[in-house]
Amino acid sequence: MAITGIKGMNDILPAEIAVWQYLEASARRVFGCYGFNEIRVPVVEKTELFKRSIGETTDIVEKEMYTFADRNDHSLTLRPEGTAPVMRSLIQHKLFNRDPLTKLYYMGPMFRYERPQKGRYRQFHQIGAEVVGADDPRIDAQVLVMLCQYFAEVGITDVSLQLNSLGCKECRPAYREALISYLASRTDALCEDCQRRFQTNPLRVIDCKAVGCNSATADAPAMIDHLCGHCDNHFHAVRRTLDDLEVDYEINPRMVRGLDYYTKTTFEMVTNNLGAQNAVAAGGRYDGLIQELGGPALPGIGFAMGVERLALLKGEDSQLVEKPALFIAALGEGAQRVAFILMTRLQRRGVRVEMDYAGRSLKAQIKRADKLGAAHTLIIGETELAAGAGVLRDMTSGDQEPLALSAAEDLLVQRLVCSRIALDGALTTRL
Ligand code: ATP
Numbered sequence: 125m126a127i128t129g130i131k132g133m134n135d136i137l138p139a140e141i142a143v144w145q146y147l148e149a150s151a152r153r154v155f156g157c158y159g160f161n162e163i164r165v166p167v168v169e170k171t172e173l174f175k176r177s178i179g180e181t182t183d184i185v186e187k188e189m190y191t192f193a194d195r196n197d198h199s200l201t202l203r204p205e206g207t208a209p210v211m212r213s214l215i216q217h218k219l220f221n222r223d224p225l226t227k228l229y230y231m232g233p234m235f236r237y238e239r240p241q242k243g244r245y246r247q248f249h250q251i252g253a254e255v256v257g258a259d260d261p262r263i264d265a266q267v268l269v270m271l272c273q274y275f276a277e278v279g280i281t282d283v284s285l286q287l288n289s290l291g292c293k294e295c296r297p298a299y300r301e302a303l304i305s306y307l308a309s310r311t312d313a314l315c316e317d318c319q320r321r322f323q324t325n326p327l328r329v330i331d332c333k334a335v336g337c338n339s340a341t342a343d344a345p346a347m348i349d350h351l352c353g354h355c356d357n358h359f360h361a362v363r364r365t366l367d368d369l370e371v372d373y374e375i376n377p378r379m380v381r382g383l384d385y386y387t388k389t390t391f392e393m394v395t396n397n398l399g400a401q402n403a404v405a406a407g408g409r410y411d412g413l414i415q416e417l418g419g420p421a422l423p424g425i426g427f428a429m430g431v432e433r434l435a436l437l438k439g440e441d442s443q444l445v446e447k448p449a450l451f452i453a454a455l456g457e458g459a460q461r462v463a464f465i466l467m468t469r470l471q472r473r474g475v476r477v478e479m480d481y482a483g484r485s486l487k488a489q490i491k492r493a494d495k496l497g498a499a500h501t502l503i504i505g506e507t508e509l510a511a512g513a514g515v516l517r518d519m520t521s522g523d524q525e526p527l528a529l530s531a532a533e534d535l536l537v538q539r540l541v542c543s544r545i546a547l548d549g550a551l552t553t554r555l
């Protein structure tokens with residue numbers, strides 16, 4: 125029996141790749157405008173890194189990590205998210221010494237042992253961005269503006285930005301106590317998980333999807349009503365800056381992120397179009413994380429977008445799929461030989477060209493050119509070969525014109541490369 129892939133870990137097939145490459149290229153372009161540089165970190169880290177950063181009592185660390193012992197009995201974990209590894213690298217290489225305001229982005233696979241369903245997988249991909257070195261509220265706003273611009277540029281419009289503040293180590297402990305005592309008087313209504321965790325991770329209860337927990341916490345105290353002066357001012361300044369920049373957002377006082385390191389501004393980009401998986405992107409400020417991981421006391425903020433969810437929302441877009449500029453339909457041995465040489469020369473000069481190798485009929489070859497979406501077909505039969513001129517067919521209009529084979533290479537490069545550049549230009553402006 126053939127060996128299959130692992131449940132929840134998907135192949136991204138050639139038919140889907142155009143959207144993925146488009147989403148990735150758009151991130152590089154948009155993030156680049158804001159001064160972000162790419163960083164690539166390994167997919168495996170010491171387990172301790174995630175325990176210390178994400179938090180021992182979070183869902184991710186408690187039940188979602190792929191953790192294993194290597195041959196030396198070291199505990200390693202497939203990264204469940206990107207922020208902790210990027211911060212580990214930043215500290216290890218002292219990136220903050222090169223630039224006091226470090227702006228990084230990353231993209232790649234993440235791993236969580238979850239129940240696979242639409243928009244939720246065991247290997248999934250994130251595109252994320254991080255800014256380290258400033259707690260200025262304008263930085264929070266800038267990160268959010270960049271996130272919104274990304275969605276607008278890739279044409280995903282049916283999303284909304286939700287904002288909250290989770291306070292800091294000054295104000296959160298008191299709020300946490302207030303929440304625990306609120307929950308303590310309602311434990312009967314909570315789900316089994318929350319009954320167990322409301323003392324250790326009370327914020328998770330607010331976020332719990334169970335109906336009982338949801339109604340039991342309807343009037344629970346909200347963090348934004350318990351912020352200290354500093355966090356309150358910070359949150360107001362973020363909101364004011366977003367208003368200045370005409371960025372739409374909603375305040376969601378119930379939004380609690382599932383990772384312990386978040387402080388102050390937190391946010392999610394949500395949609396109604398993905399069923400239960402309503403978050404497409406999420407992030408927030410993590411002012412204590414770098415110090416917690418053994419680095420200097422530098423503040424940071426970032427987000428991660430789920431690429432599978434972005435791709436589901438974007439849907440298929442045939443305009444994004446790269447198609448051959450030319451198909452050469454050649455009949456007979458002599459014409460096939462000329463065609464193969466011409467095709468290779470054109471490919472060497474940057475034109476996307478295809479031909480047939482199976483000696484099919486002209487009709488079958490043109491059918492294949494059509495199926496591949498070739499913009500033009502150059503027909504070279506025995507007669508054309510003898511006359512030294514093929515027939516160039518525009519596959520959209522059906523117009524045909526003779527093309528001297530001796531000059532074909534230069535003429536085609538000129539025409540097809542130029543139309544390619546025009547198409548790219550049109551795509552970039554349209555998007
Ligand atoms: P969710 O509430 O859907 O479980 P999360 O809060 O665990 O999301 P984050 O850790 O904030 O997600 O990750 C950021 C983004 O990564 C999410 O908004 C989502 O788009 C994507 N993501 C997270 N987990 C998965 C997964 N298992 N499969 C696919 N995408 C995921």
Ligand code: MG
Pocket residue numbers: 382
């Ligand atoms: Mg999750």
